[in-house]
Amino acid sequence: MEGFLNNGLVRWFDSRLPVFSYVNEHLVVYPAPRNLNYAWNFGSLAGLALMIQIATGIVLAMHYTPHVDTAFDSVEHIMRDVNYGWYFRYMHANGASFFFIVVYLHVFRGLYYGSYKAPREVLWWIGLAILLAMMGTAFMGYVLPWGQMSFWAATVITKLFGAIPWVGESVVNWLWGGEGIDNPTLNRFYALHFLLPFAIVGLVVLHLWALHHKKSNNPLGIDYKGPQDFIPFHPYYTIKDAFGAGVFLIVFSIFLFYAPNYMGHPDNYIPADPLKTPPHIVPEWYFLPFYAILRAVPGKLDGVIVMGLSIGILFLLPWLDTSRVRSATFRPVFRWFYWILVLDIVVLGFCGANPPEGAWIDIGRAATAYYFVHFLILLPLIGWFERPLPLPDSIAKPVLSGGPAPAAAIARDKARGERR
Amino acid sequence: MAEHELVAPEETRRDFLYVATGAVAAVGAAHAAWPFIDQMNPAADVLALSSIEVDLSPIEPGQQITVKWRAKPVFIRHRTEADIAEARAAPLDDLKDPEADEERAPRPEWLIMVGVCTHLGCIPLADQGEFGGWFCPCHGSHYDTSGRIRKGPAPENLTVPDYVFVDDTTVAIG
Amino acid sequence: MKRFAPAVLALALSLPGAALAAGDAAHPEQRSWSWDGLFGTYDREQLRRGLEIFTLQCVNCHGLKYIRFRNLTEIGLGADEAQAIAGQYEVAGDPDEWGDPTVKPAELHHPFPDPYRNEAEARALNNGGLPPDLSLMAKARADGSNYIAALLSDPGYNEGDPDESGLYRNPYFPGGWTAMAPPLWDDMLGDGATVEQEAEDIAAFLTWAAEPRMEDRKSLGLKVVLFLLALTGLLYVCKRKIWAKVDH
Numbered sequence: 109m110e111g112f113l114n115n116g117l118v119r120w121f122d123s124r125l126p127v128f129s130y131v132n133e134h135l136v137v138y139p140a141p142r143n144l145n146y147a148w149n150f151g152s153l154a155g156l157a158l159m160i161q162i163a164t165g166i167v168l169a170m171h172y173t174p175h176v177d178t179a180f181d182s183v184e185h186i187m188r189d190v191n192y193g194w195y196f197r198y199m200h201a202n203g204a205s206f207f208f209i210v211v212y213l214h215v216f217r218g219l220y221y222g223s224y225k226a227p228r229e230v231l232w233w234i235g236l237a238i239l240l241a242m243m244g245t246a247f248m249g250y251v252l253p254w255g256q257m258s259f260w261a262a263t264v265i266t267k268l269f270g271a272i273p274w275v276g277e278s279v280v281n282w283l284w285g286g287e288g289i290d291n292p293t294l295n296r297f298y299a300l301h302f303l304l305p306f307a308i309v310g311l312v313v314l315h316l317w318a319l320h321h322k323k324s325n326n327p328l329g330i331d332y333k334g335p336q337d338f339i340p341f342h343p344y345y346t347i348k349d350a351f352g353a354g355v356f357l358i359v360f361s362i363f364l365f366y367a368p369n370y371m372g373h374p375d376n377y378i379p380a381d382p383l384k385t386p387p388h389i390v391p392e393w394y395f396l397p398f399y400a401i402l403r404a405v406p407g408k409l410d411g412v413i414v415m416g417l418s419i420g421i422l423f424l425l426p427w428l429d430t431s432r433v434r435s436a437t438f439r440p441v442f443r444w445f446y447w448i449l450v451l452d453i454v455v456l457g458f459c460g461a462n463p464p465e466g467a468w469i470d471i472g473r474a475a476t477a478y479y480f481v482h483f484l485i486l487l488p489l490i491g492w493f494e495r496p497l498p499l500p501d502s503i504a505k506p507v508l509s510g511g512p513a514p515a516a517a518i519a520r521d522k523a524r525g526e527r528r
Numbered sequence: 529m530a531e532h533e534l535v536a537p538e539e540t541r542r543d544f545l546y547v548a549t550g551a552v553a554a555v556g557a558a559h560a561a562w563p564f565i566d567q568m569n570p571a572a573d574v575l576a577l578s579s580i581e582v583d584l585s586p587i588e589p590g591q592q593i594t595v596k597w598r599a600k601p602v603f604i605r606h607r608t609e610a611d612i613a614e615a616r617a618a619p620l621d622d623l624k625d626p627e628a629d630e631e632r633a634p635r636p637e638w639l640i641m642v643g644v645c646t647h648l649g650c651i652p653l654a655d656q657g658e659f660g661g662w663f664c665p666c667h668g669s670h671y672d673t674s675g676r677i678r679k680g681p682a683p684e685n686l687t688v689p690d691y692v693f694v695d696d697t698t699v700a701i702g
Numbered sequence: 703m704k705r706f707a708p709a710v711l712a713l714a715l716s717l718p719g720a721a722l723a724a725g726d727a728a729h730p731e732q733r734s735w736s737w738d739g740l741f742g743t744y745d746r747e748q749l750r751r752g753l754e755i756f757t758l759q760c761v762n763c764h765g766l767k768y769i770r771f772r773n774l775t776e777i778g779l780g781a782d783e784a785q786a787i788a789g790q791y792e793v794a795g796d797p798d799e800w801g802d803p804t805v806k807p808a809e810l811h812h813p814f815p816d817p818y819r820n821e822a823e824a825r826a827l828n829n830g831g832l833p834p835d836l837s838l839m840a841k842a843r844a845d846g847s848n849y850i851a852a853l854l855s856d857p858g859y860n861e862g863d864p865d866e867s868g869l870y871r872n873p874y875f876p877g878g879w880t881a882m883a884p885p886l887w888d889d890m891l892g893d894g895a896t897v898e899q900e901a902e903d904i905a906a907f908l909t910w911a912a913e914p915r916m917e918d919r920k921s922l923g924l925k926v927v928l929f930l931l932a933l934t935g936l937l938y939v940c941k942r943k944i945w946a947k948v949d950h
Contacts, residue, residue: 142948142949163564167564167567170567170568171567171571184768184837184838185571185573187915188572188768188773188914188915189571189572189573189574190567190571190572191563191566191567191569191571191572192563192566192567193567193571194915194918194919195563195919195922196563196567198919339948343944344944344945344948347937347940347941347944347945348941348945350553350937350941351934351937351938351940351941354930354933354934354937354938355934357930357934358927358930358931358934361923361926361927361930362923362927364923365919365920365922365923365924365926365927366740366920366923368919369841374841374842374843374844374846375842377838377841377842377912378834378838378842387876545936545939545940545943546940548936549933549936549937549939549940552932552933552936553933553937556929556930556933559929572772573770573811576770576772576810576811577811586799
């Protein structure tokens with residue numbers, strides 16, 4: 109890159125619009141912690157998933173017609189007649205799921221290693237904003253094929269806004285553009301579904317800006333002490349991210365080509381019928397835990413509020429977690445509760461997938477309660493009472509001299525590398 | 529990042545492995561681009577709508593109808609004897625795009641051609657212009673009674689599509 | 703109702719379809735199909751038998767609007783054979799000189815026409831039931847191919863009599879009662895096939911109708927996955943090589 113930047117033409121352009129030195133600064137020489145593990149791949153994978161969604165989405169937009177009479181037909185036209193249409197449509201539908209998979213793993217990585225803590229609170233907030241924007245985008249995108257699940261998901265979710273006191277009904281009618289879900293609704297959802305991904309791109313830029321301003325967290329969760337803690341982003345993390353992208357694309361391709369409808373619902377191959385609700389409506393899997401929280405609370409307004417709070421409290425997480433140690437590696441008590449929380453969210457997912465009958469009601473309520481207990485009670489208490497393990501002096505030290513737990517694994521890898 | 533102790537890639541030998549990996553990735557990227565291009569080509573349903581049949585019986589001599597075929601207008605003109613005589617009398621040497629009327633209209637009374645000016649795609653007007661045929665108002669191209677370009681900027685004659693007469697009064701275009 | 707397993711389970715099990723069986727209705731028996739597996743393709747002969755049964759029987763009550771007659775060339779019919787089938791159906795033609803509607807024989811680019819003018823006619827002629835379009839039936843039901851075969855071949859259904867309201871008992875149909883009289887009988891095509899075999903042929907035909915690009919999908923998938931495995935392997939070797947330069 110340095111040779112490239114010294115080229116006369118490049119220097120001429122760069123002095124007028126410094127794109128090359130900008131890329132150099134953020135993707136080449138950017139100082140990254142030398143100890144990032146594979147959990148740090150999910151950020152770049154989320155970026156890849158976003159690009160796949162935008163690229164395939166623009167293709168689909170060239171063939172789709174957002175009208176209640178033709179939307180379903182146009183999707184089948186894409187699936188049958190458009191060259192590679194099935195490929196783009198399945199890639200977009202499965203891409204949404206994979207986008208959520210990598211983003212959720214990215215979030216859980218942040219939760220484990222305390223990436224939300226000072227000085228990265230704003231970085232965390234922007235990430236949550238991206239998650240909310242993704243949810244909105246995914247929801248509106250799911251409406252576009254105008255199948256039965258599209259229609260009834262749109263009905264149920266927009267009806268949530270009816271819980272707002274006084275103005276709820278007006279808000280719902282405003283969202284719909286009518287007395288019910290119909291062509292105006294489909295049209296505006298299409299427009300917003302096209303717009304929101306670009307808002308997400310903007311948020312991603314802010315996310316990276318905040319990241320590069322305060323630099324990446326790392327598995328030890330400790331601050332940089334000196335230049336020996338860094339390695340340049342390129343080639344170390346470019347190649348590692350490229351390898352991660354390869355693995356991601358393999359798994360993605362297996363679903364795309366061999367089980368493209370696995371994560372979908374058969375009812376969405378039935379055209380929307382405003383006069384008939386399918387017997388069991390469930391949201392896409394990535395909404396199931398939130399759906400379970402919504403249903404766990406009796407009372408429409410309360411349910412909506414609690415569901416909103418389930419994400420809302422994450423904005424306060426940097427302060428709810430009172431421990432000054434970031435990484436769970438050095439937090440023996442927190443680590444346990446972290447995995448219990450993961451299990452709790454999986455249980456919530458199952459509750460969301462099953463009809464609210466019998467034991468699922470009680471399980472759903474208990475899991476919802478635990479979710480809030482974790483963040484509002486356990487997390488502050490653990491921070492106060494837990495005695496963290498001693499932290500290494502620097503990121504480089506355990507690597508270069510052999511130290512506590514993580515260093516043992518590193519030493520093993522190193523030995524393996526040397527044998528080769 | 530001048531201070532870090534590690535070597536940047538430029539300083540190392542770019543060995544075969546990196547070049548090979550980069551080449552494989554580039555081949556993959558090139559293949560991945562093709563579906564994005566091909567999806568904009570005409571879809572299977574568009575290609576399948578390629579032929580139409582037209583009933584000619586209501587068209588009186590001297591009349592012309594316009595039908596839509598492959599998203600374009602097609603002129604079907606029932607030519608009068610005078611039209612035919614005029615078209616066949618024109619010496620080929622005078623033509624910008626020499627083509628005999630006998631080739632353009634094997635059944636002389638029926639002239640069938642795509643009604644798109646070969647200049648920049650406007651639709652010429654019938655029975656106008658200096659040669660008794662068509663006149664394109666956009667940039668002033670004059671076509672004769674065989675649809676051949678006689679004056680103006682258009683480079684070629686109006687295109688004659690593939691067609692067959694199913695019977696005396698029905699033609700299948702495409 | 704285990705309608706939908708969360709992705710955590712989905713990814714862990716990687717058993718497509720298993721979690722999607724319908725709840726209140728009977729679970730269809732799992733059959734083996736020619737298109738099963740990574741390399742499975744449609745059995746063109748089976749599809750053509752299914753087409754024959756479809757055009758003999760199903761088409762009298764059901765539409766198949768996403769299949770155009772030209773698509774039949776994809777299952778091995780010649781263009782002339784496909785045209786001959788198309789010619790048996792009428793579609794709307796251009797208005798005549800008085801502006802009145804006309805009909806003309808269907809052509810290759812036309813879809814199978816809906817057998818009814820509108821929903822009211824369909825219900826009036828079918829004991830209140832609305833025969834659905836079958837283009838996507840194999841994907842619009844959980845475990846669709848097995849579902850269709852099980853529904854059509856169930857012995858109790860095929861031998862049973864309708865109740866007083868004209869409904870037939872069928873354990874696979876949601877709700878357990880269907881307005882459709884058993885449509886198949888042994889040796890429909892004169893080839894000695896049983897109802898069981900005919901039900902499978904129809905299920906195969908409708909699976910193709912719902913997912914006609916499946917073979918393209920699998921063959922492209924094989925190339926893509928093999929390529930990605932090679933590329934990812936190379937990237938891994940590069941990664942090891944680059945990281946060997948640094949302690950981490």
